[in-house]
Amino acid sequence: MKRIDLELYEYLVSKFPEITEVWLAMRRVEEGSIYSLTASEKMEQKLREQNRLTILTITSSLLEDPKLFEKNKKEWAEVVALSRVNSNTPIEDVLEALSNVRLTYWRFLKGFYVTNEERITIKDYVRWSETINSAFDQIYVDFAETYNKFMSTKLTAQQTLINELSSPVIKLTPTIGVMPLIGDMDDVRARVMLQSIPEKCLETDIIHLFIDLSGVSVIDTLVAQQIFRLTQVLSLLGTKCTITGIRPEIAHASTELGLDFTTIETFSSLQQAFSKEFKVIAN
Structure with a gap:
């Protein structure tokens, strides 16, 4: 130097x-x-x-x-x-x-x-x-x-x-929860939901989860597939799933993919599902 x-x-x-x-x-x-x-x-x-x-x-x-x-x-x-x-x-x-x-x-x-x-x-x-x-x-x-x-x-x-907050699990009783989905559902949001919801259910001791789709404006075949996978994962973990608010287009998308939702209890509305569930609990 x-x-x-x-x-x-x-x-x-x-x-x-x-x-x-x-x-x-x-x-x-x-x-x-x-x-x-x-x-x-x-x-x-x-x-x-x-x-x-x-x-x-x-x-x-x-x-x-x-x-x-x-x-x-x-x-x-x-x-x-x-x-x-x-x-x-x-x-x-x-x-x-x-x-x-x-x-x-x-x-x-x-x-x-x-x-x-x-x-x-x-x-x-x-x-x-x-x-x-x-x-x-x-x-x-x-x-x-x-x-x-x-x-x-x-x-x-x-x-x-944001994606996690857009898929909240709300406890109704010590073991029953509801997950209301609102807005557009894309593949990214669906994948985050698939990763986070099972963990949330385990952490909060949810054994029956109501998945409400009535507030979802857009859903495609990929998202329908992710929702179906979510119900399977939760079932393996011991959590029963009930799906409410399924519209005709969602049902068609599921059918085209060969997704069998017949093993899952479904209702046209959350109110209808709650009426049956809580009537059973009351009895």
Whole structure:
């Protein structure tokens, strides 16, 4: 490593606090943004810490140790991307903030050049330019990939929760429950239901589950098949199923698939099913 390169590295490390303060001063008032000039002191401190991590990562690219830069880059991307996903910060806002970091960083590098101009060759400056610009380009890519990974995981978890909440098991008695299905039923929702409902019934000691389809607006053959599989799984677990609200189109779809619902008690309405069930219990 050339002596002048080491001097630049040490100079930039000594300027970390100043670089961060100059970058923070570039903020403007943006309602709802973590980068807003009016952000809380706690958020400003977090930005200060993460900015230091950013410039540390970029500066490490000047050392003749590619593995160190890769390690820093990966750690930086994980920390910053997760923080931005959790704060619901749009990726374009982050990229704009990184561009400001880049501008700030170059101001200090140029300051070093001006102070030591007589000792710095054009080749030195070009080498630094290529190294640092490449480092910034790489962290942009790593951030975008990591941000998308975390965002995808978050959206998947949210969708799973929505699907589970859309298939609630409501206890009517200590052992009887009803699962009213409302809205469109697609294959994804049906598969989530197949995975979660048996577990819910076991956890809550449900031995008789009423599955009400009267509120379902659209159902296809795949969904009908999943519902049939659900009744089979519950039967194996000792839970009796009663299906209510089956409309003609659902019955036709089931018939076309060869699904035999004749072994399952069905009613045209939930009220009709309850009338029979609770009459039996009363007797």
